[in-house]
Amino acid sequence: MxxxxxFAVRSLDGLPVVTAPAEIDIRNASExxxxxxxxxxxxxxxxxxxxxxxxCDSSGLSVLVMAMKRAQADxxxxxxxxxxxxxxxxxxxTGVDKVFRMFASLPEAVAGTP
Amino acid sequence: xGDLAGNRPRAxxxxxxxxxxxxxxxxxxxxxxxxxxxxxxxxIAAPDSxxxxxxxxxxxQGGLVSWADMTVIGDNPARIIPAIRSFASxxxxxxVRCVAQSLWTGRTAEQRLETIRHEALINLAFADIPVSILCxxxxxxxxxxxxxxxxxxxxxxxxxxxxQPSPAYxxxxxxPAEYDGALDPAPDDAVSLPYRDDLHLVRAFVxxxxxxxxxxxxxxxxxVIAISELAANTYRHTAAGGMVSVWVTASExxxxxxxxxxxxxxxxxxxxxxxxxxxxxxxxxxxxxxDLVEIRTGPAGTKVRVHMQLGPTAPAGGDAA
Numbered sequence: 001m002x003x004x005x006x007f008a009v010r011s012l013d014g015l016p017v018v019t020a021p022a023e024i025d026i027r028n029a030s031e032x033x034x035x036x037x038x039x040x041x042x043x044x045x046x047x048x049x050x051x052x053x054x055x056c057d058s059s060g061l062s063v064l065v066m067a068m069k070r071a072q073a074d075x076x077x078x079x080x081x082x083x084x085x086x087x088x089x090x091x092x093x094t095g096v097d098k099v100f101r102m103f104a105s106l107p108e109a110v111a112g113t114p
Numbered sequence: 115x116g117d118l119a120g121n122r123p124r125a126x127x128x129x130x131x132x133x134x135x136x137x138x139x140x141x142x143x144x145x146x147x148x149x150x151x152x153x154x155x156x157x158i159a160a161p162d163s164x165x166x167x168x169x170x171x172x173x174x175q176g177g178l179v180s181w182a183d184m185t186v187i188g189d190n191p192a193r194i195i196p197a198i199r200s201f202a203s204x205x206x207x208x209x210v211r212c213v214a215q216s217l218w219t220g221r222t223a224e225q226r227l228e229t230i231r232h233e234a235l236i237n238l239a240f241a242d243i244p245v246s247i248l249c250x251x252x253x254x255x256x257x258x259x260x261x262x263x264x265x266x267x268x269x270x271x272x273x274x275x276x277x278q279p280s281p282a283y284x285x286x287x288x289x290p291a292e293y294d295g296a297l298d299p300a301p302d303d304a305v306s307l308p309y310r311d312d313l314h315l316v317r318a319f320v321x322x323x324x325x326x327x328x329x330x331x332x333x334x335x336x337x338v339i340a341i342s343e344l345a346a347n348t349y350r351h352t353a354a355g356g357m358v359s360v361w362v363t364a365s366e367x368x369x370x371x372x373x374x375x376x377x378x379x380x381x382x383x384x385x386x387x388x389x390x391x392x393x394x395x396x397x398x399x400x401x402x403x404x405d406l407v408e409i410r411t412g413p414a415g416t417k418v419r420v421h422m423q424l425g426p427t428a429p430a431g432g433d434a435a
Binding site: 023025026027055057058059061062064065066085086089090093094095096099 | 311313314317332335336338339342343346349350386388389390395396398399402403
């Protein structure tokens with residue numbers, strides 16, 4: 001969408017939703033971290049929407065793991081929308097698929113029920 | 115890296131030499147019996163030919179040990195140390211014993227060399243957990259160099275049931291010099307791309323050439339992930355950028371990343387940790403996704419060369435287990 005930051009934060013049913021860009025790597029992982037941090041202010045539970053993300057490297061994973069730990073420390077959780085096989089593959093080989101709460105669509109993530 | 119190697123506690127790491135089927139069974143039986151006597155969980159990871167023989171002749175012991183097909187879990191030898199660690203973790207951190215036969219007829223020359231280097235790394239890899247590892251070596255195999263390598267990479271040798279220190283083993287080095295030479299240069303027909311911070315371009319370059327070489331779609335995705343991790347390491351650790359090169363052999367697609375960085379930790383990528391922002395995940399991902407990984411690093415720079423098998427018999431890559 002023209003003019004929209006790839007790290008747009010919006011609110012759905014009272015939950016902050018961070019929309020991740022098409023590709024996450026070491027070049028933009030810190031921007032994703034900043035967006036997740038901003039979204040978490042006053043909201044223990046955050047949704048990271050990687051629904052349109054086709055690529056995510058291990059620096060992106062680190063950012064997501066840190067956001068998850070922060071959310072858990074605040075009594076909330078990080079909910080992830082993930083669809084791309086390549087992203088799911090990285091999640092699987094690093095084992096983060098066992099610790100993340102993952103959903104196939106944004107409505108499911110917002111509702112918290114897969 | 116000798117200083118790193120010298121200060122770490124070591125696994126009990128034995129090479130067991132045998133020249134007959136009965137010799138293999140006797141060597142493994144002695145090791146397994148000792149483990150069962152001490153109530154230590156035992157894992158036997160070997161190629162099918164050895165496993166069939168051992169299952170048949172270990173009698174009652176066979177049901178008390180765990181079995182794994184080494185040609186699956188250790189096709190890329192960099193995945194063997196994590197597999198042993200995983201076995202130890204599943205038994206509360208040990209002590210455990212493992213029979214690990216990681217060299218077999220049919221390994222390519224590059225696989226053989228990386229397996230020998232893996233054998234050297236076993237001596238550093240278990241500083242924090244008590245593990246005993248027996249590596250059976252068939253001295254009748256035509257590659258006489260394989261048994262010779264075992265003398266350099268194993269602190270203790272077992273022959274005919276008797277254990278003795280290996281005089282050729284040097285605890286002060288990470289890799290024996292014989293197995294730490296530079297990689298051959300890339301062939302003239304390799305295609306290359308210099309890069310610095312445009313990792314998207316690196317991914318597109320690798321994807322295009324892997325597609326042209328006929329690599330399966332899912333493996334292209336794996337390769338792109340792996341190479342992007344390596345190029346990200348260049349970006350993170352060097353100012354000068356790097357060079358990515360791709361070429362094809364009779365059976366493999368080869369992709370190489372070359373930069374001015376230096377990987378100081380020889381075990382990098384052989385221990386699974388949750389990504390925590392401190393890095394070190396990239397090479398784990400590379401080892402999981404690629405069929406073979408060659409790393410040569412020093413103060414002058416680093417080359418990482420990954421192999422992807424072409425064709426219908428190519429392995430599916432590492433899984434998440």
